Amino acid sequence: MKPSSPALKRPATLSDIARLAEVSTMTASRAINESGYVSDEVRRRVMKAANKLGYRPNMLARQLKGKKLNAIGILLPDIANPFASALVNGIKQVCDEQTFTTFIATSDRSVEEEQTSLQSFIDHRVDGLIVATHGTPRSDKVLQKIAQQKVPMVTIGHPVNSPGIDSVTANHYRGAFDAVQHLIKAGHRRIGFLGIAPGEGASLRRYQGYLAALEEAGIKPLEEYTAGPTESLAFSTQQDGYEALLQLAKLRRPPTAYFARNDYTALGAMHAARTLGLRIPDDIAIAGFDDIPLAAFAAPPLTTVSQPIDAQGQQAARFLLERIQNPALAPRSAMMECRLVVRKSSVAGR
């Protein structure tokens, strides 16, 4: 006979514990939850029984009784996204302290997926949602619809103007502004923007920052200096950057510097430059955005803008947990500053 049969095949319940500790179910519940009055002696007995049976409270039954699930959902556009990891870290740091579990789902950058994923979270009765998808008018509508179901919600990356939704965002405008200003100070006047098709940048804050920096320097922005994928407000890839730079380099008077919408695009552009035999940073300068881990290891290392991702995650989690405590809170928003990281890809000479 084994010392103690490892476990029933069915997980232990409160009544199992109660039976073993020879108390009522209710007393067992109180002992486990440290609520109400329980004598030390009984509490010890219950704890011992719970331990022996490997008791784990059934969160589902708990939630059914109107308590919190102690779980939140995080919706990410894409798991390969370099932000994802840092963001989740920041969120988890805060959630762990309050013993909230975090579940992640992805939208694969499709609005349909976004909707079903969010609905799944709600169907499983998470206590709140952190949504880090990229903002498009259609996806905003989805979010507002979801928010109507009275689920506490925080967005990261783009504000949604809706009651009951908090937002956290980085100052993309300012970050782009700083990066382009840096290129201008390095002597460049012809600066291309990689990662979006001409005429589609109206809602892209990084593009607006680019324009503002040019304007401040008295440089008239040329539409032909913008290249990138159409119908992709959401993202832009290495391939896009590669093609965009090849395209702009063909101009009669091509840019001498490029600001890429994100680091992937910038890395693709660097590859294109090499293909064309252009030296970086001697022939052309390149700057990106996001400071992904590989940026520092590119050849040459990439000048870029670093977002305080971790901090955004933390702030979002704090907002959310507060809103779960008090759902009636007025919508709040926080904006965090970015930091320009100057590396070799943008400064000629040593």
Added chain:
Amino acid sequence: MKPSSPALKRPATLSDIARLAEVSTMTASRAINESGYVSDEVRRRVMKAANKLGYRPNMLARQLKGKKLNAIGILLPDIANPFASALVNGIKQVCDEQTFTTFIATSDRSVEEEQTSLQSFIDHRVDGLIVATHGTPRSDKVLQKIAQQKVPMVTIGHPVNSPGIDSVTANHYRGAFDAVQHLIKAGHRRIGFLGIAPGEGASLRRYQGYLAALEEAGIKPLEEYTAGPTESLAFSTQQDGYEALLQLAKLRRPPTAYFARNDYTALGAMHAARTLGLRIPDDIAIAGFDDIPLAAFAAPPLTTVSQPIDAQGQQAARFLLERIQNPALAPRSAMMECRLVVRKSSVAGR
């Protein structure tokens, strides 16, 4: 007065629907679930009511009644991991067909995190688990402990020898063998291994494949040709690759070719080579493993080994869903072949 008040603050329940459709709760349940006998007329009435109230079944209450939750948990080592995305895609493809929801959690490469994340999934009563963490003896113990709780489970990436656990894995051994053989065929005899400290490769199949290829060619492996982080069976980074190559290049007779344990390590090594003024592939050849998206965009493009990640995810999901249907299944395992992708980093000349 509004045309129709948007929604109660409390989500609609079956009894709400039943009341509105003037039937019993049970009949509403039958109509919604299409089980048992319900007349067409009543079914229509119920559906209409459900629609009007925006009814969504409470999965938690359902599970409590002994039904499936229709949700599985995926545990990933790290979200930034380039596999993660493809893996999740493969899993979702299969799960979507059967209307299973997928939730993701990360272990941050810590065994403690791994345990708490898995336990969280179980606490929330998911129907099954797909675990894609890297195998270490300690983590295997955790998995076995979890498996005792009778949760259907499939591992990806490393087999766990335990009843009730299926595994899916790629043939890392063979993939590494092919890559190293390729380097040998290109004329190299002094081939370094980057990504693990000397003497720690016993359980690393990629290292075993490397050794086997050398042996087959009659090359005696040198321990001093191995460099990388200690106590990191789990992973190796760009930084590790960078340092490892710098270290091996200092040898009196340094390797002329390097096989890196993964592409990140390889990219770090390429950076180190550039720092040293070594040309790739003319002075040294480099090959990696994993074929991450950036590998093709490195300078020069990186020779590497491509895993059938998507297929592994699909297979794992199929295993899991079968096991959820029939938990008594004997453990199964599947191994998928890798593919060598030859690019410029390994072949001198044009």
Added chain:
DNA sequence: CACCTTTCAGTTAGCGTTACCACGCTATGG
């Protein structure tokens, strides 16, 4: 027309948990 089968709908109970109430017990104070 008696009898069985199929269809349809309602009633009851229970999943695991906790809120609420009720009951005893002990200590305190008038």
Added chain:
DNA sequence: CCATAGCGTGGTAACGCTAACTGAAAGGTG
């Protein structure tokens, strides 16, 4: 000595859902 208050414990009901049963009506068969 009885009222009152603070402890400690048990009983009951309910959260939203569905399995199992019960009952009734409709349809078919000989």
